[in-house]
Amino acid sequence: MEKDKITWQAKEFLYYKKTTDWYWYFGTIVIGLMAFSFYVHDILFIFVIGIGAFTMLLYATKVPETINYQATSQGIIAGKTQYPYSSLVSFWIPPQTKEGEEKILLLHSQKTTMPLFIIPLGNANREELRDFLFNFIDEKREDLPLGQIFMNWVGF
Numbered sequence: 001m002e003k004d005k006i007t008w009q010a011k012e013f014l015y016y017k018k019t020t021d022w023y024w025y026f027g028t029i030v031i032g033l034m035a036f037s038f039y040v041h042d043i044l045f046i047f048v049i050g051i052g053a054f055t056m057l058l059y060a061t062k063v064p065e066t067i068n069y070q071a072t073s074q075g076i077i078a079g080k081t082q083y084p085y086s087s088l089v090s091f092w093i094p095p096q097t098k099e100g101e102e103k104i105l106l107l108h109s110q111k112t113t114m115p116l117f118i119i120p121l122g123n124a125n126r127e128e129l130r131d132f133l134f135n136f137i138d139e140k141r142e143d144l145p146l147g148q149i150f151m152n153w154v155g156f
Helices: 020-039 043-061 126-133 146-154
Strands: 005-011 066-072 075-078 081-084 088-092 104-109 116-120
Touching: 005 116, 005 126, 020 043, 066 126
Parallel strands: none
Antiparallel strands: 005 066, 066 075, 075 081, 088 104, 104 116
């Protein structure tokens, strides 16, 4: 019997616990950039760095909530956000290459401003989800964007 939907729970985004050292490195970089901006007499850039640093700290301290996800015959539902298959081009579930690595689902969208959605899979069965999604949209290998790889490396 074919399932009509697959449900799972996962954190709303990948979370990396920050150590005290992480905050010291962050503060050192921010102060260094502000000092350089002051040295070149770019006061506006000092404010931009300050606002950006404050915003990054807000996101760095945010702990993700566990939300419900669904793959249905109409699309993917992440909490209250819906991604209809008509707005998606393809999907990709990257293989886990490292022990303990988070399982994710990559959705390639038709949107030009945000073409790739990254959805944590949490407790979902990768093969079952892949077989289900294959009925509705194409599977196409996608690599994480360089910016996302950098943010993971930095701990965001």
